[in-house]
Amino acid sequence: MGNTPPNLExxxxxxxxxxxxxxxxxxxxxxxxxxxxGERHGADxxxxxxxxxxxxxxxxDVWEMHPNGAEVVLCVAGSIELxxxxxxxxxxxxxxxxxxxxxxPGTWHTANVETTATAVFITAGLGTxxxxx
Numbered sequence: 001m002g003n004t005p006p007n008l009e010x011x012x013x014x015x016x017x018x019x020x021x022x023x024x025x026x027x028x029x030x031x032x033x034x035x036x037x038g039e040r041h042g043a044d045x046x047x048x049x050x051x052x053x054x055x056x057x058x059x060x061d062v063w064e065m066h067p068n069g070a071e072v073v074l075c076v077a078g079s080i081e082l083x084x085x086x087x088x089x090x091x092x093x094x095x096x097x098x099x100x101x102x103x104x105p106g107t108w109h110t111a112n113v114e115t116t117a118t119a120v121f122i123t124a125g126l127g128t129x130x131x132x133x
Contacts, residue, residue, distance in 0.1 A: 008120070012052035015122075016044045027052065034125075042126070050125045055118040056080065056111065062130045065108045069124020074100040078117035084109045095119070 012024045014037070022041075027033060041048050046068040053076070063085070073082055075095035082101050084091045085108040092112075093101050103109045105124070110133055111117075 008051070008053040009055065012050055014041050014044075015049040015051055016041060017047055024050075037125070046124060046126050048124070048126065050123045051120070052123070053118060053120045055116060056113045057116050059112040060110045061133050063108045063110045063133055065106060065129045066103065066124050067106050067127045067129065069105055069126070071103040071109075071124060072100055072120075072122040073103065074098075074120040074122075076118050076120055078113075078115060080117035080119055081112040081114075082109060083112060 006023050010026055012027055014020075014022045014024055016022065024037065024040075025033075037050065049069075055077070073080075073095065075097055077097060079094055079096045081092055081094045082103075084093070084101075084103060095101060108131070111119075
């Protein structure tokens with residue numbers, strides 16, 4: 001019998017300095033998980049990337065912004081409408097399976113979901129900010 005591989009929704013991956021990839025503890029979605037992630041990998045600075053996968057059944061209730069690097073959003077199931085705030089206007093982009101968008105550093109973004117969607121995120125998370133939608 002072989003090893004059971006980790007599931008990306010349960011165990012995100014940290015892509016770090018020196019081309020490293022480290023499996024993370026079980027994702028809880030709580031702020032303490034993110035704080036622990038920062039403690040484990042903060043020394044990688046803006047070059048570190050959190051790679052995660054999330055399934056959504058409803059639209060987000062917050063905006064977020066990553067000031068120190070770009071974020072890739074790749075739809076892997078369903079469809080998700082990415083909403084980016086660019087030059088004071090909302091720009092909506094619908095992603096379906098295999099399509100991706102890039103949130104440039106400092107771009108506020110949120111998402112709308114009509115049914116169910118799953119997306120992979122490759123995030124420069126250092127300094128991430130949130131605000132209510």
